[in-house]
Amino acid sequence: MAPKAPKTAITPTREEDYPEWYQQVVKAADLAENAPVRGCMVIKPWGYSIWEFIQKKLDQRIKDTGHENAYFPLFIPLSFLEKEASHVEGFAKECAVVTHHRLESKDGKLIPTGELEEPLVVRPTSEAIIGTSFSKWIQSHRDLPLLINQWANVVRWEMRTRLFLRTAEFLWQEGHTAHSTAKEAEEETLKMLEVYREVVEETLAMPLILGTKTEREKFPGAVATYTIEGMMQDRKALQMGTSHYLGQNFAKAFNVRFTNIDGDVEYAHMTSWGVTTRLIGGLVMVHSDDDGLRLPPKIAPKQVVIIPFITDPEKSEVVMNATKDVLAKICSLKYNDDSIRSHIDQRDMRGGEKGWYWVKKGVPIRIEIGMRDIESGTVTLMRRDKAPKDKMTVKIEELSTVIPKILEEIQSNYFAQAKAFRKQHLHEDIENFDQMITFFTPNNSDKPEVHGGFVLALWCGSTECEKKLDEHKLSIRCIPLKQRKKEGCCVICDQKASLDAIFAKSY
Amino acid sequence: MAPKAPKTAITPTREEDYPEWYQQVVKAADLAENAPVRGCMVIKPWGYSIWEFIQKKLDQRIKDTGHENAYFPLFIPLSFLEKEASHVEGFAKECAVVTHHRLESKDGKLIPTGELEEPLVVRPTSEAIIGTSFSKWIQSHRDLPLLINQWANVVRWEMRTRLFLRTAEFLWQEGHTAHSTAKEAEEETLKMLEVYREVVEETLAMPLILGTKTEREKFPGAVATYTIEGMMQDRKALQMGTSHYLGQNFAKAFNVRFTNIDGDVEYAHMTSWGVTTRLIGGLVMVHSDDDGLRLPPKIAPKQVVIIPFITDPEKSEVVMNATKDVLAKICSLKYNDDSIRSHIDQRDMRGGEKGWYWVKKGVPIRIEIGMRDIESGTVTLMRRDKAPKDKMTVKIEELSTVIPKILEEIQSNYFAQAKAFRKQHLHEDIENFDQMITFFTPNNSDKPEVHGGFVLALWCGSTECEKKLDEHKLSIRCIPLKQRKKEGCCVICDQKASLDAIFAKSY
Known part of the structure; x- marks a missing residue:
């Protein structure tokens, strides 16, 4: 096989x-x-x-x-x-x-x-x-x-x-x-x-x-x-x-x-x-995801890449002209107080290959333009925050409103997704050191890789307790500025504690 | 004495x-x-x-x-x-x-x-x-x-x-x-x-x-x-x-x-x-001149510095308000495709001292504003390309046209002055090595310091000749791209030569 x-x-x-x-x-x-x-x-x-x-x-x-x-x-x-x-x-x-x-x-x-x-x-x-x-x-x-x-x-x-x-x-x-x-x-x-x-x-x-x-x-x-x-x-x-x-x-x-x-x-x-x-x-x-880099639009070196699809060599000029018109239109737009950074990929390479190239580079928006698009006065648009095969058809005259709007959506989506992920993996229910060690240890369940995260728990403040984390490759990442102001027990030594701390593995 | x-x-x-x-x-x-x-x-x-x-x-x-x-x-x-x-x-x-x-x-x-x-x-x-x-x-x-x-x-x-x-x-x-x-x-x-x-x-x-x-x-x-x-x-x-x-x-x-x-x-x-x-x-x-740095406006970190003159403490607010209005007006102007970089010097220091501070820092335009200016709807303007005491009175409503114009004039003046200086000290009339050495040696005339410059002369192209320059701390700075296409004799060895070279002392 x-x-x-x-x-x-x-x-x-x-x-x-x-x-x-x-x-x-x-x-x-x-x-x-x-x-x-x-x-x-x-x-x-x-x-x-x-x-x-x-x-x-x-x-x-x-x-x-x-x-x-x-x-x-x-x-x-x-x-x-x-x-x-x-x-x-x-x-x-x-x-x-x-x-x-x-x-x-x-x-x-x-x-x-x-x-x-x-x-x-x-x-x-x-x-x-x-x-x-x-x-x-x-x-x-x-x-x-x-x-x-x-x-x-x-x-x-x-x-x-x-x-x-x-x-x-x-x-x-x-x-x-x-x-x-x-x-x-x-x-x-x-x-x-x-x-x-x-x-x-x-x-x-x-x-x-x-x-x-x-x-x-x-x-x-x-x-x-x-x-x-x-x-x-x-x-x-x-x-x-x-x-x-x-x-x-x-x-x-x-x-x-x-x-x-x-x-x-x-x-x-x-x-x-x-x-x-x-x-x-x-x-x-x-x-990033399993298809490569995903760049927030505000710092993407190129925010919109345009890929001309030329299937019939005789129509090459028509497609290129339409592509250049779209580029000019997009470059005249603003996003985040700057002109939108756009680019035509004219390399001698298959269109699909080009598409994946820019997916892996994390470009927020890809636009494809072929004869069929030109005839209908539209372009085909793909967003890096959606599945690679997810295509939308956008009328050319609507690009001026659609492009800045989608860039802003992608920017917010990335932040929201990262925030949701963190929320999902920030645990406040770990009550003692045994639970913490178990939480951070790979287990034999169906998804052995899903373990660990951030533990928000109380710490007594002693260096003694902190040192016990070393052998488990854990550390206190920080004492958050936003404290829950809770009284309770240190997650390590069980003594009286009121200081919130974030425990995690780290780079 | x-x-x-x-x-x-x-x-x-x-x-x-x-x-x-x-x-x-x-x-x-x-x-x-x-x-x-x-x-x-x-x-x-x-x-x-x-x-x-x-x-x-x-x-x-x-x-x-x-x-x-x-x-x-x-x-x-x-x-x-x-x-x-x-x-x-x-x-x-x-x-x-x-x-x-x-x-x-x-x-x-x-x-x-x-x-x-x-x-x-x-x-x-x-x-x-x-x-x-x-x-x-x-x-x-x-x-x-x-x-x-x-x-x-x-x-x-x-x-x-x-x-x-x-x-x-x-x-x-x-x-x-x-x-x-x-x-x-x-x-x-x-x-x-x-x-x-x-x-x-x-x-x-x-x-x-x-x-x-x-x-x-x-x-x-x-x-x-x-x-x-x-x-x-x-x-x-x-x-x-x-x-x-x-x-x-x-x-x-x-x-x-x-x-x-x-x-x-x-x-x-x-x-x-x-x-x-x-x-x-x-x-x-x-x-730069004997009063300090002179910066071409295009790269001056501040292009216009405004100095309020407050002689009567009771009028302080009136002067400061007028100064801020002028600042806002200047900052809204463009020069060389950028907003003009302007600044109010509010330090607790005598006005004259401030003026000299900015002269030495090379700021192209200084503006002074006092009660007398305010009453006549004008400001006092000094240019770094003129003598420090050379003041002009400018109507506030004319600043929008005057400031960008003066900045451009200063930029061109600096280039023109440097070019005139170089022209004056670029010599094409040195015919042999003795003359060259004399030209580059301080003498006992009234102005012993005025000697040397660039010598544009013919060179045969040999390294032998070039090495003779070393003991006089001279060197060939370059073979200019623009050649006079002249036939003649090498300024060092007197052999046949047709290559123009620039001879000078250097940093």
């Missing part, structure tokens, strides 16, 4: 093998690939273009909230990193270290020479180098608040890497601010968390839970770390961004001081916050 | 000490500063914002010409670099080399551990890593042309650094393309040179000479290097960008092959081209 042809564009399906499905979706959409350099990735044009749309939106919001972009060095001298003890401890195990500044040929092989007096670390994050600049820039309360953002590459020497989710080098933005009061710095931390929520939920259509990290999970050197956590389709959590209230820790380490209004010298109160190319991994894992 | 107060906002003046004047203009405009890391710079918000406007314009042109952005790893394994012999030779002496991937505390000091099996070079340029990807991506002539661009940071371990002009780390874009024929690759090289000319001349208002580099000055590994050269106000040349025709050199080194239409396997024909944050150094040196 011949092997059964796959029924989906992506093999394996999510149910069959989620991690491998992820790799295949990334590959089929041509988003990125592993670089020949250990742990690094090449972000290919389709993936990079998504990053550019994320950047554009986020950069606008960062500027709207009063921040200015700047650029700081890639290299951090060891002595700078050493200044904040817990900070360096957090990053020392995964640093790329530059020790030499030239190469010489010896016995036909290049070897590093010109040893540096002080080794340089390739920035894993820039608190140390930016803190050093801030200490020069800030003298008086009139220099505050200082609100800076940087778009950059950073390096963390991860041993197990996965495209977008965890790579040795990744791209990000990192905000760094200094304030004259603790209150103002705390407000800034939450303001930027809200900017992240807005962009991730409203533009990337991924629902989030906002909360604080536990002492054990917070950023090395921070007083408090706030996080945005999303649920992937394997029901694991992905941390999609963090905002840190640094208190005066870094100000003391890097001597960031100011003269206050009374003439006294104080240490500044600081924050830092960042999101990375990991968001693209989140997009893949939250929205 | 008390020292004379300086008559200019910048000390020293260009005439007194050009290199120091440059540093002081950069400092007074708050563009950038030396980082505490050897050879690196911190690009401050005003400088980075200029870079963002350059990026926006150039990125649009790069995309308009069919290129797509992507991102490749920061690190290049030594073995990749070794593949193109002249390429590695060109960069080996100035590479940052990563040799370890973690830090350990030993006797209270951090030391690098986890030695890498193969050291990694921090990219000085990305031909080696991108060539490796291209060899995977390209199989058939249908995969060509492949047109990729990257915005990134690169590192070259320069020993003598100067803000923007030469730093160990800098920001740039690097285009990398592959084509099926030599002709197409050569056309691409020239097309991107023209894109650079357009952006640098029309947006940055800096006149250029386009030409090819000599064999000795070309990019390591290229067949031919094209350059855009500008004249600074000390009459030295600045190379502002290059476009390389790589032939099949890198295709052979990195095995970039394709099956042509006849089914035969061929090596691809490649190009690469880049411009860097050095352009900002060029802007400073071409346009």
